[in-house]
Amino acid sequence: MSRVLLIEDDPAVRRGVVLGLSRNGHETEAVGTGESGLEALAAFKPDLVLLDLMLPGMSGLEVCSRIRATSRLPIVILSARTDDVDVVIGLEAGADDYVVKPASVALIEARMRAVLRRVAPSPSDTGADAGRVTVGDLDIDRSALIVRKRGAELALAPSELKLLLFLSAAPERTFSRQQLLEDIWEHSYYGDVRLVDACVMRLRAKIEEDSRHPVYVQTVRGFGYRFGPLPA
Amino acid sequence: MRLAPVHGLRPRMVVVFLLVAALSSLITAALTFHQARSSILDRTQKGAVNDLRLQVDSLVPNLPSDPTDADLRVFARQLDLASGSRGWHTAVSRAGGPLIGTASDVSGSLRAAVKSGSSTFYERVAGPGEPRLIIGMPVNHTDLGATAEKRSGLVVYAVVSLDREQADVSALITAAWAGAVPALVLAVLPALFAARRVLRPVGRLRAAAEKITRGDLDTRLDVNGSDELAALTNTFNTMAARLQHDDAELRRMEANARRFASDVSHELRTPLAAMVAVTDALDDDARTGGLPPDTADAVRLISDETRKLVVMVEDLMEISRFDAGAATLQRDEVSLHTLIHKTLQLRGWPAPDKVITELPAHDARIRIDSRRIDIVLANLIGNALKHGAAPVTVRATVGQEAVVITVADRGPGIPDQVLPHVFDRFYKADAARSRSEGSGLGLAIARENVRLHDGSLTAANLPEGGAVFTIVLPHRPAKEGEA
Numbered sequence: 001m002s003r004v005l006l007i008e009d010d011p012a013v014r015r016g017v018v019l020g021l022s023r024n025g026h027e028t029e030a031v032g033t034g035e036s037g038l039e040a041l042a043a044f045k046p047d048l049v050l051l052d053l054m055l056p057g058m059s060g061l062e063v064c065s066r067i068r069a070t071s072r073l074p075i076v077i078l079s080a081r082t083d084d085v086d087v088v089i090g091l092e093a094g095a096d097d098y099v100v101k102p103a104s105v106a107l108i109e110a111r112m113r114a115v116l117r118r119v120a121p122s123p124s125d126t127g128a129d130a131g132r133v134t135v136g137d138l139d140i141d142r143s144a145l146i147v148r149k150r151g152a153e154l155a156l157a158p159s160e161l162k163l164l165l166f167l168s169a170a171p172e173r174t175f176s177r178q179q180l181l182e183d184i185w186e187h188s189y190y191g192d193v194r195l196v197d198a199c200v201m202r203l204r205a206k207i208e209e210d211s212r213h214p215v216y217v218q219t220v221r222g223f224g225y226r227f228g229p230l231p232a
Numbered sequence: 233m234r235l236a237p238v239h240g241l242r243p244r245m246v247v248v249f250l251l252v253a254a255l256s257s258l259i260t261a262a263l264t265f266h267q268a269r270s271s272i273l274d275r276t277q278k279g280a281v282n283d284l285r286l287q288v289d290s291l292v293p294n295l296p297s298d299p300t301d302a303d304l305r306v307f308a309r310q311l312d313l314a315s316g317s318r319g320w321h322t323a324v325s326r327a328g329g330p331l332i333g334t335a336s337d338v339s340g341s342l343r344a345a346v347k348s349g350s351s352t353f354y355e356r357v358a359g360p361g362e363p364r365l366i367i368g369m370p371v372n373h374t375d376l377g378a379t380a381e382k383r384s385g386l387v388v389y390a391v392v393s394l395d396r397e398q399a400d401v402s403a404l405i406t407a408a409w410a411g412a413v414p415a416l417v418l419a420v421l422p423a424l425f426a427a428r429r430v431l432r433p434v435g436r437l438r439a440a441a442e443k444i445t446r447g448d449l450d451t452r453l454d455v456n457g458s459d460e461l462a463a464l465t466n467t468f469n470t471m472a473a474r475l476q477h478d479d480a481e482l483r484r485m486e487a488n489a490r491r492f493a494s495d496v497s498h499e500l501r502t503p504l505a506a507m508v509a510v511t512d513a514l515d516d517d518a519r520t521g522g523l524p525p526d527t528a529d530a531v532r533l534i535s536d537e538t539r540k541l542v543v544m545v546e547d548l549m550e551i552s553r554f555d556a557g558a559a560t561l562q563r564d565e566v567s568l569h570t571l572i573h574k575t576l577q578l579r580g581w582p583a584p585d586k587v588i589t590e591l592p593a594h595d596a597r598i599r600i601d602s603r604r605i606d607i608v609l610a611n612l613i614g615n616a617l618k619h620g621a622a623p624v625t626v627r628a629t630v631g632q633e634a635v636v637i638t639v640a641d642r643g644p645g646i647p648d649q650v651l652p653h654v655f656d657r658f659y660k661a662d663a664a665r666s667r668s669e670g671s672g673l674g675l676a677i678a679r680e681n682v683r684l685h686d687g688s689l690t691a692a693n694l695p696e697g698g699a700v701f702t703i704v705l706p707h708r709p710a711k712e713g714e715a
Contacts (some may be wrong), residue, residue, distance in 0.1 A: 076308050106512050
C-alpha cells in the first residue's frame with residue numbers, strides 16, 4: 001500500500017478520491033493548492049503524487065516542474081481535459097502518466113500501480129537483465145536501477161528509467177509506440193501514444209549528447225523506437 | 233408545323249420590337265396610302281367631271297332640240313374626240329334608253345341614280361379589266377334666248393380609265409414597302425440596344441444570385457438610376473442583407489447551443505469525478521452484504537447509473553470536440569491485423585464464436601489514428617452483437633487507394649425508415665427502446681471519427697439479411713524506401 005499525496009482543488013473530487021483510495025488501504029493526504037502540496041511533500045513523504053492541472057494559484061504544470069527539479073517521485077496527472085495540450089505539456093514537464101477525470105478509483109489505482117512498479121517486464125525472456133551494461137557513455141545498472149553517464153548518476157523519473165531499461169534490454173530491436181504503452185505504462189494498445197513521445201523526449205534530454213541527433217534512443221519512422229546501434 | 237417558342241429575353245425583346253416597328257410602319261403606310269389614294273382619285277374625278285361638263289356644255293348647243301340617234305352618235309363621237317389627255321369614251325342615253333356611243337358597262341344602279349336626279353353621279357369600277365371611273369351626267373338643255381334650263385332627258389356617260397392613277401397608287405405601295413423594310417432592319421439596332429440595357433442589370437443580378445447560392449452572403453450590387461431594375465436591385469440587396477443576417481444569427485445560435493452542450497458536459501464532469509471515485513466502494517459494500525437489501529439495491533442503482541452518466545458525458549464531450557473542430561488526428565502506422573485483433577481482444581469478443589474475421593492474407597500497414605478507429609470498430613461490432621446476431625463478420629480489404637472494413641451481422645437488418653437516420657444524434661429507432669443502449673451518440677461519433685480520416689462510414693442492409701456497416705479509409709500504400 002502506498003502513500004499518496006493528492007493535489008486537487010475541487011473538494012468533492014478530493015473527498016471522493018481520498019475515500020476510494022483509503023478504503024483500498026492507501027495512506028492518502030489531500031491538499032487543495034499547489035503551494036500546500038509542495039509543503040506537504042517534505043512532511044508527508046509520499047510514494048506518489050496525484051496532481052490536478054487546474055489549480056488556483058500555482059498551476060499544476062508549475063508544481064510538476066518544481067517536484068521534478070528535485071525528485072524522481074512518480075507523478076500521475078489528474079486531467080479534466082483529454083485533448084488538451086496541457087496534458088502534453090505536463091508529460092513533457094516530467095509527469096509519468098495521466099488519468100482523465102472522471103475516473104474510477106480502480107483505474108487510478110491501476111495507473112499508480114503501473115508507475116510504482118519499479119521494473120518493466122523485460123522484452124526478452126533471456127534472463128540477462130540483471131547486471132551492469134555499458135553502452136557508449138552510458139552505464140546501466142539493472143539490479144540497482146541506476147543509470148550513469150560518464151560516471152555521473154542521472155536523475156531519471158520512473159517512466160524514463162523503465163523505458164530505458166526496456167529498450168536497452170533488447171538492443172537494436174524496434175518497438176512500436178503501442179507496444180511500449182502496453183508494456184511500460186500498462187495502458188491498452190489504444191492508449192495515448194503521446195505518453196511515449198513525451199517520455200522519449202525527456203529521456204533523450206538526459207542521456208543524449210544532442211537530442212536532435214539521438215544515438216541511444218533512436219526513432220524508426222513509421223514503426224517506433226529502438227535502442228542503438230551506436231554509430232561506429 | 234408549329235413555330236418553336238422563342239427562348240431568352242434578348243430574342244424575345246427583339247421580336248417584340250420588330251413587331252411593334254412593323255405594326256407602326258404598317259399603320260402609317262396604310263393611313264398614308266389611304267389618304268394619298270383618295271386625294272389622287274378625288275382630283276382625277278373632279279378634273280374629269282369638270283372637263284366633261286365643259287365639253288358637254290360647249291357641244292350641247294349644237295344639238296337639235298329633238299336630236300335623233302344619229303345626232304347623238306355624232307355628239308358622243310365629238311365628246312370622245314374632245315377627251316384630250318383623259319381619253320374617255322362617252323355614250324348618250326335618251327330618257328333612260330339604250331346607250332349610244334363608245335362607252336359600255338354602265339351599271340344599272342348608276343343609271344337609276346342619274347335618272348332620279350338632276351346632278352352628276354359617278355362610280356369607280358375596279359375590275360374586271362383596268363380600273364375606271366364612270367360618270368353619269370344629265371344634259372341640261374338650254375334653249376336659245378331662254379335663261380331657264382330645262383331637262384332634256386339626255387344623259388352623257390363617260391368611262392375614264394384610271395390606269396395612270398392606279399400606277400401612281402402602286403408606286404405609293406412600293407414606296408411604303410421600300411421604306412418599311414429598311415425601317416424594320418434598322419429597328420433591330422435599337423432593339424438590341426434596349427435588350428442590352430435591360431439585360432445587363434439582369435445578368436448582374438443573376439451573377440450576384442449565383443454568388444449568394446454559393447454562400448457568398450455578403451454579395452451586394454450597386455444601384456444605378458431609379459427604374460424598375462434599380463428597384464429590383466434594391467430588393468435584391470435587402471434580401472441578401474436579410475439572408476446574411478439570418479445566417480449569422482443561425483450560426484450564432486448553433487454555436488451557442490454547441491458551446492452550451494460542451495459547457496454543460498464540462499460542468500458535469502467534476503461532480504461525476506467525485507461520484508465515480510466512490511462507486512467502487514459502493515459496489516463492494518452492496519456485494520458483501522453489509523447493507524440492508526433495499527439500501528444495497530439503491531446503492532447498486534446509483535453506482536450503475538453514475539457509470540452510464542460518465543459514458544454519456546464523455547460522448548457528449550467527444551461530439552462537442554468534433555463540433556468545435558478541436559478533434560485532432562494522432563496518425564500512426566499500424567498493422568491492419570493487429571488493429572482489428574486488438575479491438576476484439578480488448579473488448580473480450582472471441583473469434584470465431586462471436587466475431588469472424590476475414591483479413592487480407594498479406595498484412596498491411598496503414599496510417600491512421602488507431603485509438604479513433606478502435607472506437608469506431610468497437611462501436612460497430614458492439615452494435616452488431618447487440619442488435620444483430622452473432623457471429624459478426626469483420627472483413628477488411630486493402631486496395632490501391634483505400635482500406636475498406638465492413639462489419640456485417642446476421643440479424644434482421646435495419647428497417648428502411650431507420651436507415652437514413654442511424655448516424656443521427658440521439659436517434660431512437662424505437663421510442664419504447666430502453667435507454668440502456670448507450671448514449672445515443674455512438675454511431676454519430678463513429679462517423680465523425682471516420683470523417684476525420686477523410687474516409688466514409690455508411691450503413692446498408694445485405695440482400696441475404698443483416699446489416700452491414702462499411703468503413704472506407706483513404707490509403708496510400710507505403711513505397712519502398714519511404715519511412
